[in-house]
Amino acid sequence: MVSLFKTKQVFIPSPKPHGLSVTRDQHGIPHVSAENINDLNWGLGFCQAIDRGTQLQLMRIIGQGRLCERLENSEDNLKIDTFFRRLNWHRSAEKQLSSLTPATLQWCQALCDGINAGLRNKRISVLKFLGVKAEPWTLADTLLIFRMSSYLTLAQSQAEIERLFVELTQAGVSTEKLASLFPISVDTFDRELIEKINLTERIIPSDLLWEGAIPRMMASNNWVTSPSKNQSGHAMLANDPHLEVNRLPNVFYEIVLSSPEYQTMGFTMPGLPGILIGRTPDMSWGATYTFMDTVDSWVEECKNGKFRRGKSWKAFQTRDEVILRKNDKPHTITFYENAHGTLEGDPHKAGFYLSTAWSPADYGAASLNANYALTQAKNAEQAMPLFREIESAWNWVIADSEGNIAYQMSGLCPKRHPDWNGFTPAPGWDKAYDWQGFIDKELLPCDYNPECGFIVTANQDLNHLGKVPVINMPMGDYRAKRIEQRLATQQALDIDQHAALQMDTYSLQAELFLKILVPLVEQEANEDHLDKCLLNWNLHYDKHSVGANLFEAFYSELRKRVFADQQLNTKVIEHLTHDTGLFIDFYQNFDACLLDPDSLWYQEANQEQHFIAAFKQAKTKFDGKSWGDVNRFDFKNILLQGKLPDWSGFDVKQQSLIGGRATPHQGQVFSAGGRDTSFAAAFRMVADLGEHTLHTRLAGGPSDQRFSPWYKSEINEWLAGSLKKVSP
Numbered sequence: 001m002v003s004l005f006k007t008k009q010v011f012i013p014s015p016k017p018h019g020l021s022v023t024r025d026q027h028g029i030p031h032v033s034a035e036n037i038n039d040l041n042w043g044l045g046f047c048q049a050i051d052r053g054t055q056l057q058l059m060r061i062i063g064q065g066r067l068c069e070r071l072e073n074s075e076d077n078l079k080i081d082t083f084f085r086r087l088n089w090h091r092s093a094e095k096q097l098s099s100l101t102p103a104t105l106q107w108c109q110a111l112c113d114g115i116n117a118g119l120r121n122k123r124i125s126v127l128k129f130l131g132v133k134a135e136p137w138t139l140a141d142t143l144l145i146f147r148m149s150s151y152l153t154l155a156q157s158q159a160e161i162e163r164l165f166v167e168l169t170q171a172g173v174s175t176e177k178l179a180s181l182f183p184i185s186v187d188t189f190d191r192e193l194i195e196k197i198n199l200t201e202r203i204i205p206s207d208l209l210w211e212g213a214i215p216r217m218m219a220s221n222n223w224v225t226s227p228s229k230n231q232s233g234h235a236m237l238a239n240d241p242h243l244e245v246n247r248l249p250n251v252f253y254e255i256v257l258s259s260p261e262y263q264t265m266g267f268t269m270p271g272l273p274g275i276l277i278g279r280t281p282d283m284s285w286g287a288t289y290t291f292m293d294t295v296d297s298w299v300e301e302c303k304n305g306k307f308r309r310g311k312s313w314k315a316f317q318t319r320d321e322v323i324l325r326k327n328d329k330p331h332t333i334t335f336y337e338n339a340h341g342t343l344e345g346d347p348h349k350a351g352f353y354l355s356t357a358w359s360p361a362d363y364g365a366a367s368l369n370a371n372y373a374l375t376q377a378k379n380a381e382q383a384m385p386l387f388r389e390i391e392s393a394w395n396w397v398i399a400d401s402e403g404n405i406a407y408q409m410s411g412l413c414p415k416r417h418p419d420w421n422g423f424t425p426a427p428g429w430d431k432a433y434d435w436q437g438f439i440d441k442e443l444l445p446c447d448y449n450p451e452c453g454f455i456v457t458a459n460q461d462l463n464h465l466g467k468v469p470v471i472n473m474p475m476g477d478y479r480a481k482r483i484e485q486r487l488a489t490q491q492a493l494d495i496d497q498h499a500a501l502q503m504d505t506y507s508l509q510a511e512l513f514l515k516i517l518v519p520l521v522e523q524e525a526n527e528d529h530l531d532k533c534l535l536n537w538n539l540h541y542d543k544h545s546v547g548a549n550l551f552e553a554f555y556s557e558l559r560k561r562v563f564a565d566q567q568l569n570t571k572v573i574e575h576l577t578h579d580t581g582l583f584i585d586f587y588q589n590f591d592a593c594l595l596d597p598d599s600l601w602y603q604e605a606n607q608e609q610h611f612i613a614a615f616k617q618a619k620t621k622f623d624g625k626s627w628g629d630v631n632r633f634d635f636k637n638i639l640l641q642g643k644l645p646d647w648s649g650f651d652v653k654q655q656s657l658i659g660g661r662a663t664p665h666q667g668q669v670f671s672a673g674g675r676d677t678s679f680a681a682a683f684r685m686v687a688d689l690g691e692h693t694l695h696t697r698l699a700g701g702p703s704d705q706r707f708s709p710w711y712k713s714e715i716n717e718w719l720a721g722s723l724k725k726v727s728p
Helices: 037-064 075-087 093-097 102-121 139-171 175-181 191-195 365-374 380-388 478-489 495-502 508-522 529-535 546-563 570-578 582-594 607-621 715-720
Strands: 008-010 021-024 030-033 219-225 236-243 253-258 263-268 277-279 283-289 295-303 306-309 312-315 317-323 331-338 341-344 351-358 394-400 405-410 446-448 454-457 632-637 652-656 668-672 675-681 683-688 694-698 724-726
Touching: 021 037, 030 037, 037 075, 037 102, 037 139, 037 253, 075 317, 075 331, 093 139, 102 139, 102 365, 139 175, 139 191, 139 295, 139 351, 139 365, 175 582, 219 283, 219 394, 219 405, 219 478, 236 277, 236 283, 236 394, 236 495, 263 683, 263 694, 277 683, 283 380, 295 341, 365 380, 380 394, 380 405, 380 446, 394 454, 405 454, 454 478, 478 495, 478 508, 495 683, 508 529, 508 546, 508 582, 508 607, 529 546, 546 582, 546 607, 652 715, 694 715
Parallel strands: 030 253
Antiparallel strands: 008 021, 021 030, 219 236, 219 454, 236 675, 236 683, 253 263, 263 277, 277 283, 283 394, 295 306, 295 351, 306 312, 317 331, 331 341, 341 351, 394 405, 405 446, 632 652, 668 675, 683 694, 694 724
């Protein structure tokens, strides 16, 4: 057996591209060498299949809605299959693939050829053990993975919060209170329209049980700093995408690609071509999600299988989906579609239903063309218009070897009726509310070499950097402000300081709440040990912090006290907090009400009375444990999901996670859909453009094979916050 600390040659069977070779470094990262960029992509596909073949096939099976057919026939899987059949992400694939440039087409086809070569030669696989035979990988599959990675847990969160708004409206929450939480106008909000909607699926089910697949909410940090800020005198970049990390293997895959004409290294997702986040010798780039509103819903008035347009009635297009089920008869579902998307309801039953559309759903070719063109970009100025062509919504930051830093938003933001921001459902029968194409990409937010010497994105509101507002429900800005504060006050930054900022656990959210709470606690005549614990807390969510856990107990009680009324009761608040991801993404909207002493939600008692009462209640329930004691999670194999005993080695149990919802180092653990999930950095990356290396750490390892030495090889170092150095 070859030592982990020696270079290992990877065997590639023939036929293979001439001159192609793959070696592993001491971290197990594949280094692909080839004669040209297409052969590099062949090698990338081969490595993806060898190291992540199970992940590749599982994602495709899920995206195709074939779990009941190919894995396990269960009612839960039938719901997941139905969800993905509704999305219908194979539609328009042929049209989009015909729009690829010849160069992009060859590049992507090389990836597919490499994947298929790898799948044919992957000897060990859990899927093989389960009797799942690998099917050939196609260009349509790559397009499917692109659409899945752009929507799931990202744009999907916008759809979920908009659905929650409809439910709260129908639950009777006043328009004034809704306007304090969501981007609506009291004067123009059509409450009567929203109350007519028949919801077939709910965020808050009547029995408070989550049905169907829960979205894996995502956040991320990235930033770039100018040469004047850095010890090396060169531009630097840092990125740490946050998503569900309690899975093996990781969502991302790390690789190094080298040919005479092109060298790059970084992270991609299995099934996608090229590097998504990484660097070349000339340039580095990173991504976070924008929370651009790319999902809209319309209210459709239906009867007799038709929908109203003006004074006339039109027939839906129907689509029958047949879900094959192991050892059972097939399940057939009919979907009803129009220009507004897929109807959520039966139009033969008279009523008002929602149709929902995601703007990039029928696209993808321009993104793949842009990804290929980016392989030729040499600096930030050349890269910005190429990133702008990507159809899904991302915040791209760029640093180049010439000393430039830049920011560019991408995404297809719909042009809407001037009185409609897209957050609430619009009347489907009024043509004025149809999309009028997409906002000009040149109007999207961007920045280039700002005077402050840095650019930070952390899913916050960045509308001020563009010429039109494209974000209506951003995430909280606590993380972004904390990172900006640190960068503004630091000079001579190096790799270690950027890495330390990625591990920062200080909470600006807690700072704001304690400015109100601390004076109230200090007024109490009988100060006890828990009072002292709060008063002495340094506002960091580190592993040994009891103060962080106590603050969380207070914050939970406060949210229940203030927002739990006859419509939004305590059980609903607890459900949204502990069993969904909605409060994880959009908590600052609720914070704005809690921090406002004149908030409409303060009725039976004022702000101070609620704060001190919530703290006293929290103390009665507090168990004295530290944040590391309670904020724990398991790494579980994505296919087996903890079903095998501990000794099998597929999982890594009970790891403490530092950080919280509002800290640069995300560290949230919650239960959703009947399973535990987590919310932290999938990987961390720092690049200094003065050297051709990357400093990285992956939450997991390169391989999805349990008995590979690289299955979980980086977990301990990831938890500790250390970075490894990767060189070509």
